[in-house]
Amino acid sequence: MAKSKKKLKVAIMGAKGYPYVYGGYDTMVRELGERLVHRGVHVRVYNHRALFPQRPRYVNGIECIYTPAIETKSLTQLSHTFFSMIHACLSDVDVILVVNSANGPFGLISKIFRKPTAINVDGLEWLRPKWKGFGSKYFFWASRMATKFYDQIINDSVEMERVYKQLFNASSKVIAYGANPVEEADPxxxxxxxxxxxxxxxxxxxxxxxxxxxxxxxxxxxxxxxxxxxxxxxxxxxxxxxxxxxxxxxxxxxxxxxxxxxxxxxxxxxxxxxxxxxxxxxxxxxxxxxxxxxxxxxxxxxxxxxxxxxxxxxxxxxxxxxxxxxxxxxxxxxxxxxxxxxxxxxxxxxLVKKYTWDYVAEQYLEVFQDLAGFKVEVPSGEADKVEKMIP
The missing domain is CATH 3.40.50.2000 (Glycogen Phosphorylase B;)
Structure with missing residues (x-):
């Protein structure tokens, strides 16, 4: 795969947005998005409009799109991703990254529009006590749909990779979650x-x-x-x-x-x-x-x-x-x-290498380049850093 002068455009959706940090997915969007920008990638994040009173188009080099949602407890997240997916599929982005297995069915939209996609499916949501009855059945079904509609399934642990292989006969790529070590903190x-x-x-x-x-x-x-x-x-x-x-x-x-x-x-x-x-x-x-x-x-x-x-x-x-x-x-x-x-x-x-954000970002970049079909030109300073990380 030859390097290209074309700028790789990646859309990220399924979390609350950037730079909003509330949970694990939001943190991942921030840490991953900022690092991808430094590697020369055009990053677009779909933000939940209701959470952002101010709506600048660009923040720290990341393009922010403020998508609406149906504001109810059960529909907010799903409707936000649905509208975001439609917008992304009608745009010129090269690759779409979705987080949360609940969004599994929306991969059908990207299939219709022939947009390359990856989804981070997280954990065993269908087993969580808070999702009883229909909620549990929906998460299991949505996770199965993710394996059928998305081009690349991403799990964050070897054990989850095994679960998806056993339950859905689906292969996935393991990319762990990252962390930033801190040596001291004010007592x-x-x-x-x-x-x-x-x-x-x-x-x-x-x-x-x-x-x-x-x-x-x-x-x-x-x-x-x-x-x-x-x-x-x-x-x-x-x-x-x-x-x-x-x-x-x-x-x-x-x-x-x-x-x-x-x-x-x-x-x-x-x-x-x-x-x-x-x-x-x-x-x-x-x-x-x-x-x-x-x-x-x-x-x-x-x-x-x-x-x-x-x-x-x-x-x-x-x-x-x-x-x-x-x-x-x-x-x-x-x-x-x-x-x-x-x-x-x-x-x-x-915090071995797989749990460092720089390595996590490099793993995602490899996935995006494979899906887009071309490699990006990494800025010289970042290229040196990446060279040191490659085993």
């Missing part, structure tokens, strides 16, 4: 709550059943720990499960809700005694990568995904999905401070 964000470094355990994630905060809290409170358990995260709607957790009356619990300041979030990660990761479904989890990048001792639910990320116990301990197991691992962690020190000392080394 003042923690100390203002009257808490010193390593005086608390930490949970970070949405308060939804499949993240198992309820079981972690129950087991922790049954332990003899004198430390606090700090919970960062919430849900953006009224919810019985989240409300029940936040109403638990115990001095050892501290619910902080959402933290949008990156420096503050880094401080809570960096200075915790240990980080609990109870996420049950999905591939490469952004919260776990942050924990590695911030140098945490990690206590994780024993799943194939978490085993893969922590290299089968090299970078953390595992617990089972029970309050007793949480109690036991809490007390074991408290009684072995040297082991926790060791996990903290090697955590950042767990």
């Amino acid at each position: 003042g964000y923690v100390e203002k709550w009257g808490i010193s470094a390593q005086e608390y355990f930490l949970i970070v994630g949405r308060l939804i059943p499949d993240n198992n905060a309820d079981i972690i809290i129950k087991g922790f409170l049954q332990s003899d720990s004198k430390r606090k358990l700090v919970i960062v995260g919430d849900v953006p709607y009224l919810d019985d499960y989240a409300t029940l957790l936040k109403n638990i009356d115990d001095d050892r619990l501290l619910f902080l809700g959402y933290i949008t300041d990156g420096n503050e979030l880094a401080a809570w990660y960096t200075h915790c005694y240990a980080y609990f990761h109870g996420h049950e479904f999905g591939g490469t989890n952004p919260a776990m990568l942050k924990a590695l990048g911030y140098g945490c001792a990690i206590l994780a639910l024993d799943t194939p995904f978490n085993q893969e990320m922590l290299q089968n116990g090299k970078h953390g301990w595992y617990f089972q999905r029970s309050a007793q197991s949480i109690k036991d691992i809490t007390e074991a962690a408290e009684s072995t401070p040297k082991r926790m020190d060791y996990f903290r000392s090697i955590a950042r080394s767990g």
Whole structure:
């Protein structure tokens, strides 16, 4: 495939937009989009119009298109991608990247218009407790449709690659999620709550059943720990499960809700005694990568995904999905401070090359070039960086 003077044009859709950062997909759009621009790619991101009071056409070199949506709980995301897909297929973009397996059926539109496409399908959405009945069936069906309509399926872990092969007989390319290691963080964000470094355990994630905060809290409170358990995260709607957790009356619990300041979030990660990761479904989890990048001792639910990320116990301990197991691992962690020190000392080394954003961007660029049928001219400075990364 010869290099071309033509500028590669890539459209990205399915997240909330750029530079909006709320969750994992939005972070990926930002980190990936900015790096692609530096590599000479024209990047267009489809933004959810209702979230952007100001609508500049270009931000940091990324073209932003503000697409409408049908603003209901079940239709907002799907309708936004539908309108975005129509717009992209009628434009001159070379490749379309879609995130979220819920958007699987919309690949039919790009098939009709003969636009090359890739989709990042994320995790086992159809197994999540919040998607009951029709929602679960829709996600399973949509994931299957993604394998039929999109030119390239992208999974973010080897385990998810296996799942898609087993369930849908579909091959996929594994491109992990990235993280940025941080060496230091201001302890003042923690100390203002009257808490010193390593005086608390930490949970970070949405308060939804499949993240198992309820079981972690129950087991922790049954332990003899004198430390606090700090919970960062919430849900953006009224919810019985989240409300029940936040109403638990115990001095050892501290619910902080959402933290949008990156420096503050880094401080809570960096200075915790240990980080609990109870996420049950999905591939490469952004919260776990942050924990590695911030140098945490990690206590994780024993799943194939978490085993893969922590290299089968090299970078953390595992617990089972029970309050007793949480109690036991809490007390074991408290009684072995040297082991926790060791996990903290090697955590950042767990961010192997596949978990770095520069490498992630290079992997996506290869996919886009293959789909477009030509290679792009990478600016000289970036070309040197890429040359060092290629194994």
